[in-house]
Amino acid sequence: MKIFANKLFIIVSSIILILFSIQFYYLSSSYKRDVNSYVTLVKWAWTLTRDAKKSILKVSDKNLLKTWDLVSTIWSDSLAVIQWWDKSITRLWWNSRIEIKENFVWQDLSKINISFELLKWKTWSNVVTVLWEDSHFKEEIKGTVAAVRWTVFEWSYDWEYVKVVDHEVQVTNDTTWESKKIYSGETLSLKNFNVEVIKEAV
Secondary structure: HHHHHHHHHHHHHHHHHHHHHHHHHHHHHOOOOOOEEEEEEEEEEEEEOOOEEEEEOOOOEEEOOOOEEEEEEEEEEEEEEEEOOOEEEEEOOOOOOEEEEEEEEEEOOOOOOEEEEEEOOOOEEEOOOOOOOOOEEEEOOOOOEEEEOOOEEEEOOOOOOOEEEOOEEEEEEOOOOOOOEOOEEEEEEEEOOEOOOOOOOO
């Protein structure tokens, strides 16, 4: 009888412990910070390519972004918006394409590495967080990298420029290692790596 009572006590205790562990897991999960990034189509059409599989997505579809994803807007008047972990945003204009190279954020935000490459047409980004050492938000075009912190800026692949709308951008050429800071209202031509007035296509 005593052995049965001991077994019953162990079983009941184990069930209580399991239930407590499950409850604790779900409770702690509900308080976890969402450090993921998502892309949503605002209008017209876009595609998401992952592991060589292309999906054509619809307006208002919200999709989780992963490293090495290719995001493309197709046809004129398309617009897609990426919402990064901190509510920073990147807009992809019509007929634009980017590749996600890094999309890593620690839960405690001690390290944040976001980077992507513009492969076609144009993006506009508003980075709202001031990043610290060992963290970065970078965009690349044709071997030139813009590192930004708390900045609004625009990149054009076809017209080869980066334009700063607010704050500043550190631009580095990966081939020559030449680096420049450009500030609000300035536009850097990637052709000659000089600040100049760029005529855009209408």
